[in-house]
Amino acid sequence: MSKALDGVRILDFTHVQSGPTCTQLLAWFGADVIKVERAGEGDATRGQLRDIPGVDSLYFTMLNHNKRSITLDTKKPKGKEVLDTLIKQCDVLVENFAPGALDRMGITWEHIQKLNPRMIVASVKGFGPGPYEDCKVYENVAQCAGGSASTTGFDNGPPMVTGAQIGDSGTGLNLALGIVAALYQRNTTGRGQKVLASMQDTVLNLCRVKLRDQQRLERTHTLHEYPQYPDGTFGEAVPRAGNASGGGQPGSILKCKGWETDPNAYIYLITQAAAWPAVCKVIGEEDWITDEAFATPAARLLHLKLIFARLEKWTMTKTKFEAMDILNKYDIPCGPILSMKEIAKEPSLRATGTIVEVDHPTRGKYLTVGNPIKMSDSSTEVSRSPLLGEHTEEVLAQLGYSAEEVAELRAEQVI
Ligand code: COA
DSSP: OOOTTTTOEEEEEOOTTHHHHHHHHHHHTTOEEEEEEOTTTOSGGGGTTOSSTTSOOHHHHTTOTTEEEEEOOTTSHHHHHHHHHHHHHOSEEEEOOSTTHHHHTTOOHHHHHHHOTTOEEEEEESSOSSTTTTOOOOHHHHHHHTTTGGGSSOTTSOOOOOSSOTTTHHHHHHHHHHHHHHHHHHHHHOOOOEEEEEHHHHHHHHTHHHHHHHHHHHHHSOOTTSTTTTTSOOOSSOOOOTTOOSSSSOEEEEEOTTTTTOTTOEEEEEOOGGGHHHHHHHHTOGGGGTOTTTSSHHHHHTTHHHHHHHHHHHHTTSOHHHHHHHHHHTTOOEEEOOOHHHHHHOHHHHHTTSEEEEEETTTEEEEEEOOSOOOSSSOOOOOOOOOTTTTHHHHHHHHTOOHHHHHHHHHTTOO
C-alpha cells in the first residue's frame, strides 16, 4: 500500500518533544524523515528520564519512530556543507531550536531560498512575534501563557497545568498540518514558504471556549454553568471551573465503588438535557422529572450540587465499568476515569494501533502511542526509533558522498 506522503523528504532538525511530534507524524504518513543530531549526545531527550542505563530513554523512543538518524556538527564548515546538500535535496526543514539559533548557524531563510526555493521551513517557537518572541519555552510555560493554567484547577486553589502535553505535542500537530498545507500549495505556486506554529497560540487555540466565557462574563457578570454559580462570586476574569463540564451540559466527576483505595475509581457523568428523564429513572428519583425544581435545565443549574451528590450516592454502589454499562443503555453520556495502567492493557486500543508494542535493539519491547489519525489508504506501521547516527553512512551515500569523503568527515569529527 502506498502512503500519503510517499516521496516527501524531511530534514528533521528537531529536538525534545514539540518538533519530534510533528516529524514523527509525517514519518507515519510515509515521509522520509532524516533526523540531524549532534555526534555524542544527540537529541538531549535520548539521555533524559532514563529507565535503563545507557539505553535511549522512552522519552526519545516514543517521539522518534520511523525516522533515520544522522550525526552532523552543523557549526563546522564541512558540516554546514553537508547540511546545505540536505537542504537542496529535501522538501521540508523542520526545526524547534531557541529563537535565532538557525540564523546563528548561518541557515537563514534567504540562504535556504537560494539553495532550494521549493523548500518549506517549518518552525515551532514558544511565542509568535511580540514581547516574548526571544524566549525559550517548555510545555508548562506555554500552558501558563496560553490561558490553560489560569482556567484549570479549583476555585480555591492555585492555577494548574494539565498532564496532556498540549503545548508540545499540540503544537507539533499544528505544525504538521501547516506543512502538509504548504506542500499542497507548492503544487500550484512551485514555491516553498515559512510555517510557524507558536506554543502560546496552540494552547490558546485549545482554550478557545475560555475566551468565549471571558466575553460572556464581561457582558453578564455570571456564568451559570460554572461551580461559582449560584452561591459563589465571579471576579473580572474567567475563574477555574474544577471538573465542571466545559459546555452547556452540566457534568461532574463522581466516586464509584472502591474509591477509598483506588485513586481512579471515578466516572464522569453528564446530565445532558435530553437524557434527564433517564438519569432520574436510573437513580430512582422519577419525581424529579416533573418536579419544577429540577424539570428544566435552567432550574437544575440552581441545584447542581444536590443533583450530583444524589448521583454520586448511586455511582458509589457500582464500579465505574458497571456504571458505564448501565448509563450507556440509557444514552447518558459518561466516561470512566481510566488509569494509564488500564489504558496500556485495553485490547481495543491495541487492535486499532493507538497503542503499539515496539521492539528495540538495546531496550527490548516497549509500548508506545501510535498514530492518532487513521487513514483508509495510508496505513501506519510503527517502527522503532533510530540509534544515534545509525543512518549516517546510508544517508550520505544517498546524497552522493563517496566512502572516502565520508571517512574524511568522520576523521574530522564532522559526523
Ligand atoms: N550541530 C551543532 N550545533 C547544534 C546542532 C548540531 N547538529 N544542533 C543544535 N545545535 C546547537 C544550536 O545551534 C544551538 O546553538 P546556539 O545556542 O549557539 O545558537 C544549541 O545547539 C542549542 O539549541 P537550543 O534550541 O537553544 O537548545 P536548548 O536546550 O538551550 O533549549 C528549548 C531548548 C526547547 C528551550 C529551545 O530549543 C526552545 O525554546 N525551542 C523552541 C520552543 C520549543 O520547541 N519548546 C518545546 C520543546 S519540547
